[in-house]
Amino acid sequence: MTETRITPQIIAQHGLTEEEYQKIEKILGREPSFTELGIFSVMWSEHCSYKTSKPILDRFPTKAPWVLQGPGENAGIVDIGEGLAVVMKVESHNHPSAIEPYQGAATGVGGILRDIFTMGARPIALLNSLRFGDLREARTRYLFEHIVSGIADYGNCMGVPTVGGEVYFEDCYRDNPLVNAMCVGIIKHENIVKGSASGVGNPVIYVGSTTGLDGIHGATFASEELSEASAAKRPNVQIGDPFTEKLLLEASLELIKKGLLTGIQDMGAAGLTSSSSEMASRAGNGITLNLEKVPRREAGMTPYEIMLSESQERMLVVGKAGCEREIEAIFRKWDLQFAVIGEVTDDGVLRIKEGDRIYAEIPAEALTDGAPQYRQVSQVPAYLEELHHFDPEQIPQPADYNKVLIDLLTSPSIASKEWVYEQYDHLVRTDTVVLPGSDAAVLRIKDSELGIALTIDGNARYLYLDPGTGGKSIICEAARNLAVSGARPLAVTDCLNFGNPLKPEVFYQFERAVDGLSEACEALRTPVISGNVSFYNESANEAIYPTPTIGMVGVLADVSKAVTAWFRQAGDLVYLLGRPDCHLGGSEYLKTIHGKVAGAPPPVDLTSELKLIETLLLLADKRILNSAHDLSDGGLAVALAESCVMNKNNILGAEI
């Protein structure tokens, strides 16, 4: 079964340490084959195993009576009443977007959509959080334009409305833009499907695009297995095919509705390897795959390449034995390529065969849960000390307050994002009641009075200055954005974008941020139900700001009580809720006007935040508010200005 001789150099090039290799030998009771080494290297990578972040992620609160599915599945699920549930997740596609912005961002949207409909839910909304360098640089404008059009083209073609998001510009993202894509679906409780290979003997079916050489990570070196020619042909860019994905969406939902399958999963990172091993291990079963049956785009692909390929728009389905004919009829109706490539076994082993030769035999559980976990060293960043010596008194009073307000309103991070969201179809499915531009998007649910509100928020500068307080403040901001719209915050999906975790200063940021996020999630009763970690985000080998982005969903008992952010009519009274104390630390004013990033972010009082949310919900429920707007970047002045001019058909003023 051995192919290439395993050498220490090959092991290192697979990103595995000597100890990890020894653990593999102990698990297998022998030396691994080359294909097995590739499979372990991908499944035990940071991206798939979370081996550095898992000990910290376990601190997140993930339980609540309304949580039907917490972290660990393709996406998280929360009950919203009337037998309905919302499925939600956010994913990052930062590095591919830095290489090819259009395709990188597009395939990011494609991936997050699949995570939702593989749970059996119809995707009903997309949001995204984008971060770039300085807009004055041509490269940044290029990335910005192509990332936005990549997201637009994919989402629009899929017929899923992009209803909200945020865009920030900060020097630290110059070479490493952040592209976080969030998707939300809706489902009846009884239709929920888990990504598990249950039912020994059930057929394992491959459906979707053919397998190519694209995106094979891990070692890129010459050996018998990877000829120079194939290395050259291995484009590191995956191309999105939204049309095939639309067919996959409709076919999958039809299969699920007719109860023809027991499990379904997207072939995402590490493609066939992660989908088969994760589905097997969740069900406590094994899977045997016959690779000669895998539809492929290139001739002469090796088992190693087939198992590690990350071609897009492919799914693994575990059908119910006996329903093969009906399943295949649905794939034919939607003109989809498919093939039965294996079956579920009861020995808990992932067995990879081509013809009658076995290339891999690995306990599935060892792949999904066997990776060692690491306790990284954490150390307070040196910059913190110096930045906290900030005395707001030495900031001179502005000579011309009007000019300051105009400068803030025209700074790219605050300015209107209409140029961006006008490229997104935010109306398809005719459910979008509050369109992009307000504090949160609100969607109605047909045949029900319920409404759901969605937002995605982040404030990297606060976390840069104090990861703990910063983490708390973005949970509160997301919750406030929902509450001002009249929705009760329910749950969080998080995308944790950080630098290299092996640097102690970065790991300090990561650990403190998760603590802050956890504390606020606990206090505001918004548990984390899904998420994603993206490490190694560096710009000119300097880590980006610690940037968690928080997707949050809220529910409205009566969607007609939704509240928007713009003033409605002259003569209305303007109230400021919450403590009006003044903090300049980490403010947009300090950065934009004085070019300073310093001080500490405003302290967060979680009990008063909870009271504020309850008050806003009460006011909305009683239909007392004509509008409500959250104070965030730029503070009170910017919030007032926005409320005056947001509604272009009814521009108003305000006397304070």
Place this chain on the structure above:
Amino acid sequence: MKYGVVVFPGSNWDHDCYHVVKHVLRESVEYLWHEKEITNGFDCLVLPGGFSYGDYLRAGALAMFSKIMRSVKDFADRGGLVVGICNGFQILLEAGLLPGAMQRNKTLKFISKFTPVKVVNNAIPFTRKYQAGEVLNIPIAHAEGNYFASDETLKRLRDNGQIVFQYCSPEGEIDGASNPNGSIDNIAGICNEKGNVLGMMPHPERCAELILGNDHGLRVFSSLSS
């Protein structure tokens, strides 16, 4: 009234047209899969918006070859009512049921926003319940809505009153400033000579209920009922 909503692989707005007809208008409606022949008993066919075949090659280019298009043509020739919305309009143009062609928006960008549109011809079955010159505020959402027609086609459209909708300013002015995509003559919707086939880029099904902003689009459908 019995409606048939045609579903191509890649259609997205089929759900929404179906919803408006069934739940808002309370008329009977069925989905028609693109590989089926149309049986009789239908009064109006809706070709919905979306990205049929991913809009690969050209918007609507590949959908034209679906089996159902032959019977859509026969249905139209017999005087049946056919409305093509956005991608549906592009398919009608590719299939030759309506004259002219669509090109990429002048901004080369996808545009999604509420847009003022003027009803120029209120004498066809789809626009009977509008006043002539009425300004509607209807969402558009497309990347290829830049309508082109040769000079003689344009002349024929004008002479026969086949121009049904034109982009305009909120006050009803038809000028360059109020043209979102570069469409010739600000054309947003046209019909065939008999007036039983309508193609329009704006989405009436997206504004057929007050909760979505306004119900200006509803009368494109309700005009057909008595």
Place this chain on the structure above:
Amino acid sequence: MKAKVYVTLKEGVLDPQGKTIRHALNNIGFQGVNEVRMGKYFEIRLDDQDQEAASEKLKRICHEMLSNPVIENYRFEILPEKVDL
């Protein structure tokens, strides 16, 4: 048999993409670019061995699908298989 197909806009038909590209080229400092017209280019591999049959088939493929006769012209060249594209 390999074929190259060129689909271009007819005279007098506005070319929004060509116009925008020319404009962008001037903006980044390329002088003397008088006109840019953008079209589609296809490389097609056919089974047919016989030049005549291939050309007949290509005509129909171009006319019926690859080009929109209302606004586009098409041209194609057929190359014997062994020529590297």
Place this chain on the structure above:
Amino acid sequence: MKAKVYVTLKEGVLDPQGKTIRHALNNIGFQGVNEVRMGKYFEIRLDDQDQEAASEKLKRICHEMLSNPVIENYRFEILPEKVDL
């Protein structure tokens, strides 16, 4: 000086449009169409009289704007003005 530019996807890079067109052609009865690859075609008119200068300029135009070097190749031909395209 007139130039023809051909921009095509690199080998191994998936071409969803070409794939879907080939599939559609088979569906409507065109047999023996083994592969369709779709790319872009440009006709550019330049002021430059000198072949060398034009070629130099075109290289930069293709590299910086008309093609995406990460996933696309380009080729161009320069024709003296009087040749009808």
